[in-house]
Amino acid sequence: MKNTINEQAITQVTTPEQLLEHYQGHRRLTRKVIEAFPENEFFNYSIGGMRPFAIMVKELLAIAVPGLTEIVSGNTSEFDENRDYGTTKAEFLEKWDQNTEEINKLWKQLNAARFQENIKLFGQYEGSVLSNLQYFMDNEIHHRGQGYVYLRALGVEPPLFYDRS
Amino acid sequence: MKNTINEQAITQVTTPEQLLEHYQGHRRLTRKVIEAFPENEFFNYSIGGMRPFAIMVKELLAIAVPGLTEIVSGNTSEFDENRDYGTTKAEFLEKWDQNTEEINKLWKQLNAARFQENIKLFGQYEGSVLSNLQYFMDNEIHHRGQGYVYLRALGVEPPLFYDRS
Numbered sequence: 001m002k003n004t005i006n007e008q009a010i011t012q013v014t015t016p017e018q019l020l021e022h023y024q025g026h027r028r029l030t031r032k033v034i035e036a037f038p039e040n041e042f043f044n045y046s047i048g049g050m051r052p053f054a055i056m057v058k059e060l061l062a063i064a065v066p067g068l069t070e071i072v073s074g075n076t077s078e079f080d081e082n083r084d085y086g087t088t089k090a091e092f093l094e095k096w097d098q099n100t101e102e103i104n105k106l107w108k109q110l111n112a113a114r115f116q117e118n119i120k121l122f123g124q125y126e127g128s129v130l131s132n133l134q135y136f137m138d139n140e141i142h143h144r145g146q147g148y149v150y151l152r153a154l155g156v157e158p159p160l161f162y163d164r165s
Numbered sequence: 166m167k168n169t170i171n172e173q174a175i176t177q178v179t180t181p182e183q184l185l186e187h188y189q190g191h192r193r194l195t196r197k198v199i200e201a202f203p204e205n206e207f208f209n210y211s212i213g214g215m216r217p218f219a220i221m222v223k224e225l226l227a228i229a230v231p232g233l234t235e236i237v238s239g240n241t242s243e244f245d246e247n248r249d250y251g252t253t254k255a256e257f258l259e260k261w262d263q264n265t266e267e268i269n270k271l272w273k274q275l276n277a278a279r280f281q282e283n284i285k286l287f288g289q290y291e292g293s294v295l296s297n298l299q300y301f302m303d304n305e306i307h308h309r310g311q312g313y314v315y316l317r318a319l320g321v322e323p324p325l326f327y328d329r330s
Contacts, residue, residue: 013179013280014295022299047212048317115178130179134187135327141303142326145310152213161307162300 016115020107023137024100025164030060030140031096032159033147034089042089045150053150056143057092061085063136065099067121068106071114071129079122181280185272188302189265190329195225195305196261197324198312199254207254210315218315221308222257226250228301230264232286233271236279236294244287 014022034042034057043054062081070077085095115130125132151158179187199207199222208219227246235242250260280295290297316323 011277012177013181013184013277016178018295019178022296026303047314048320050314050317112176112178130183131187137303138191138306139326141306142310142313145307146314148307149212149215149311149314152215155213161304 016107016110016112019133020104023133024103026137026140026144027064027096027100027103029159029161029164030057030144030147031093032163033144033151034093034096036151036156036158037089037147038154038156039089041150041154042092043087045154047150047153050146053143053147054092056147057096058083058085060140060143061095061099063139065102065106067132067136068103068110070121071119071132072106072109076120076123079124181272181275181277184298185269188298189268191302191305191309192229192261192265192268194324194326194329195222195309195312196258197328198309198316199258199261201316201321201323202254202312203319203321204254206315206319207257208252210319212315212318215311218308218312219257221311222261223248223250225305225308226260226264228304230267230271232297232301233268233275235286236284236297237271237274241285241288244289 034053037045037053042052044052046052059081062079062083066077066080069075085092110129115128115133117129118127119129119132120126121132125135127135148158148161199218202210202218207217209217211217224246227244227248231242231245234240250257275294280293280298282294283292284294284297285291286297290300292300313323313326
């Protein structure tokens with residue numbers, strides 16, 4: 001039995017803990033991107049009619065903790081990306097850091113067996129728990145990449161993509 | 166023994182096959198973004214001194230098959246993002262589709278137990294096979310997100326982010 005458990009540990013492609021660390025590494029990088037924006041441009045700068053970066057961050061905040069809370073509790077909630085997080089970068093960063101702790105707590109309540117379970121997040125996004133969590137990360141990387149273009153267009157050097165410290 | 170195997174299947178966060186499908190879904194979306202660019206702008210349009218999208222795609226092509234080939238074979242190669250893939254979108258798309266098949270073939274040669282193995286990709290990027298493969302995907306999502314801004318700035322509607330068909 002011990003050998004079987006060891007074999008299972010070795011053949012895991014990834015573990016819940018590794019996936020959390022991967023997510024938090026990306027969230028640390030997104031935090032650096034928020035910090036890199038000039039205060040006014042964070043809320044108002046846009047290219048090609050796209051949303052300012054602050055509005056994209058509101059979307060990320062609307063997904064992460066509300067989504068994980070729903071996955072852990074099983075209680076469906078409505079997706080709401082229009083919550084009020086304040087009017088300054090400092091307020092957004094404070095909320096971001098609160099989320100970091102909440103995500104850690106929620107993730108610990110997620111049993112490994114649940115990642116392959118099918119759900120309908122926010123009452124509309126069907127897929128496995130894993131595919132929903134991957135969407136959280138992919139969507140954050142996607143919008144953060146857009147934030148990089150905003151920063152470059154503003155003449156601001158963005159943080160290194162591979163720096164997740 | 167049968168029960169143990171079943172239990173292992175259930176408690177996998179993800180499987181190699183699911184991770185491949187996730188990657189190929191992202192690659193299908195990137196292909197749509199390449200297609201969406203006007204021919205000239207694919208090679209020449211840029212914002213804030215960043216690289217044109219064709220040059221970013223050259224980076225993606227330099228990572229995917231060469232990286233996977235190295236992971237599967239164990240033979241270190243040098244990272245080379247200056248390979249010649251032609252001068253037309255059609256040539257890039259043809260190369261992209263060849264890569265799709267090659268990635269499928271290479272992935273099948275990757276034993277599940279190897280994802281947690283530590284490697285030094287291209288002789289310089291240290292980390293597990295998993296973390297390197299995640300980087301392939303994350304880096305693609307990151308640059309594709311930048312391509313979305315280029316398209317919007319050009320007045321072109323980008324493909325839907327969640328459409329991986």
